[in-house]
Amino acid sequence: MKKKAKTIAEKLLSENNVHIISHIDADGITSAGIAYKALDRAGIDVSVEFIKQLDESKIEEIKADDQGLIWFTDLGSGQISSLESLDCVITDHHEPGNSTLTPKLEDRGNILSYCRKALELNPHNFGLDGAKEISGSGTTYLVAKEMSDKNRDLSKLAVIGAVGDLQTSEKGKLIGKNREILREAVDEGVISKRVDTTLYGLESRPLHKVLEYASNPILPGLTGEESNCVNFLVENDIELKKDGEWRKWYDLSKEEKRTILSELAKRMLRRGYSTENVESLIGEIYILTEEEKGTMLRQAKEFSTLLNSCGRYDKAEIGLHVCLGDRDEYLDEAMKLLAGHQKVLVDCLDYVESIGIEEGENIQFFHGEDRIPDTVVGTVAGMILSSGDADKRLPIFAFANSDDREGVKVSSRGTKQLVQKGLDLSSVMSECSEEVGGEGGGHDIAAGALIPHGKEEEFLNEVEKKIDSQLN
Numbered sequence: 262m263k264k265k266a267k268t269i270a271e272k273l274l275s276e277n278n279v280h281i282i283s284h285i286d287a288d289g290i291t292s293a294g295i296a297y298k299a300l301d302r303a304g305i306d307v308s309v310e311f312i313k314q315l316d317e318s319k320i321e322e323i324k325a326d327d328q329g330l331i332w333f334t335d336l337g338s339g340q341i342s343s344l345e346s347l348d349c350v351i352t353d354h355h356e357p358g359n360s361t362l363t364p365k366l367e368d369r370g371n372i373l374s375y376c377r378k379a380l381e382l383n384p385h386n387f388g389l390d391g392a393k394e395i396s397g398s399g400t401t402y403l404v405a406k407e408m409s410d411k412n413r414d415l416s417k418l419a420v421i422g423a424v425g426d427l428q429t430s431e432k433g434k435l436i437g438k439n440r441e442i443l444r445e446a447v448d449e450g451v452i453s454k455r456v457d458t459t460l461y462g463l464e465s466r467p468l469h470k471v472l473e474y475a476s477n478p479i480l481p482g483l484t485g486e487e488s489n490c491v492n493f494l495v496e497n498d499i500e501l502k503k504d505g506e507w508r509k510w511y512d513l514s515k516e517e518k519r520t521i522l523s524e525l526a527k528r529m530l531r532r533g534y535s536t537e538n539v540e541s542l543i544g545e546i547y548i549l550t551e552e553e554k555g556t557m558l559r560q561a562k563e564f565s566t567l568l569n570s571c572g573r574y575d576k577a578e579i580g581l582h583v584c585l586g587d588r589d590e591y592l593d594e595a596m597k598l599l600a601g602h603q604k605v606l607v608d609c610l611d612y613v614e615s616i617g618i619e620e621g622e623n624i625q626f627f628h629g630e631d632r633i634p635d636t637v638v639g640t641v642a643g644m645i646l647s648s649g650d651a652d653k654r655l656p657i658f659a660f661a662n663s664d665d666r667e668g669v670k671v672s673s674r675g676t677k678q679l680v681q682k683g684l685d686l687s688s689v690m691s692e693c694s695e696e697v698g699g700e701g702g703g704h705d706i707a708a709g710a711l712i713p714h715g716k717e718e719e720f721l722n723e724v725e726k727k728i729d730s731q732l733n
């Protein structure tokens with residue numbers, strides 16, 4: 262990968278201006294942050310654009326505009342057949358689509374007929390797993406590092422991107438190429454890692470709120486029950502306040518943490534939770550050493566959540582500013598978007614509860630109609646699958662009417678166990694959406710598509726057949 266990254270870096274460094282096109286989620290925003298910083302440091306003029314999905318109409322538009330060299334980050338590989346004749350570079354980790362330009366055996370002699378201009382760096386082309394071992398921002402970082410050794414500090418953004426894309430293993434750790442990037446971030450002094458709880462909100466929430474809002478795993482008798490959470494802490498001799506301020510997880514001593522975690526484990530085991538589920542309470546956490554304690558920016562998981570809330574509400578640029586180090590009004594605005602995002606998620610989960618999840622032979626699904634924004638339907642599907650309300654033995658499919666594009670957005674999510682058994686949602690989404698006149702792709706464990714209105718049932722029939730062939 263290093264050699265390819267170097268070729269791409271050299272091409273970028275020979276340009277005067279570069280236009281970055283990236284995806285709107287945390288991994289896409291950190292990818293754009295890395296690419297922006299690397300180009301800017303090299304004295305190259307940069308512009309940035311964020312998009313939800315790279316579809317054929319967008320590609321036509323890009324081809325018609327002359328914007329100089331384009332650098333696609335965290336997207337592009339799924340559409341390689343339409344991009345390969347374009348002068349562009351791609352740093353992505355989605356499953357590559359089929360190339361139409363791969364020379365047929367009989368054409369190999371005639372090299373002129375094989376003219377691929379696009380330069381692509383994608384882990385799948387090097388035998389690596391793009392869903393687990395490296396993210397879009399990690400792939401972009403490999404190029405940035407070849408552009409200049411000074412860019413090694415950007416490894417912190419690649420850690421945030423990988424965490425945002427849920428690439429941590431069952432043991433709650435970054436693995437594969439992500440681990441190498443993590444090591445560089447630690448060597449640079451921009452990240453420190455430690456084993457701690459995987460519960461969300463260690464920096465930003467008061468202690469009892471960490472328990473109350475726990476969703477993965479659900480804490481029996483505590484999740485959603487504020488007064489039970491307070492009682493639980495009091496019974497275990499944990500002070501709730503210090504100097505009149507709510508204590509946070511990072512304020513606790515090792516013993517206090519141990520007490521809480523072992524009591525939580527006991528509770529879960531008594532309720533029949535599996536040991537894996539209980540063990541998922543513990544994992545590695547990644548601290549951004551340069552950020553202030555007690556802020557959302559201090560822990561990679563919270564930082565990525567903040568970025569996701571920007572992208573989902575058409576404000577990815579705000580997230581980009583935060584990645585580039587701007588604070589003040591940008592951070593304030595990002596925090597507001599986060600508060601709104603959390604409210605939207607709660608409303609969406611309530612809505613799904615009210616309509617229920619339908620089960621098919623090999624899948625389960627729900628339709629968010631106009632009640633779930635298409636930008637969060639994937640997040641909602643993922644939350645439901647991991648929450649305990651859904652059957653973990655079936656992949657979940659979620660529909661929502663698209664706000665700004667003609668059609669229905671579909672998001673699908675699976676589990677690591679299902680992927681081990683042969684599930685590949687990327688091929689399900691790309692092939693089944695194509696059958697009904699749509700477009701899609703992604704990763705084995707999480708993929709998306711846009712299909713025409715009214716084609717949901719036909720699409721699900723195709724999905725049933727395809728998944729049956731993968732799993733049975």
Ligand code: C5P
Pocket residue numbers: 284286288289335355392397425426427428639640643674704706707708
């Ligand atoms: O577009 P991109 O590759 O950045 O997004 C990856 C998506 O896959 C994220 O929405 C992430 O939540 C999802 N994912 C998941 N479970 C995993 C890995 C990724 O839901 N184990």
Ligand code: C5P
Pocket residue numbers: 284314339355638639640671672673700701702703704707708709710711
């Ligand atoms: O949109 P959603 O979160 O469901 O997407 C899951 C994964 O599938 C993401 O990595 C996203 O970038 C990818 N995807 C894709 N092509 C689409 C829609 C989503 O590659 N048309």
Ligand code: ZN
Pocket residue numbers: 288289335354396397398426
């Ligand atoms: Zn990604």
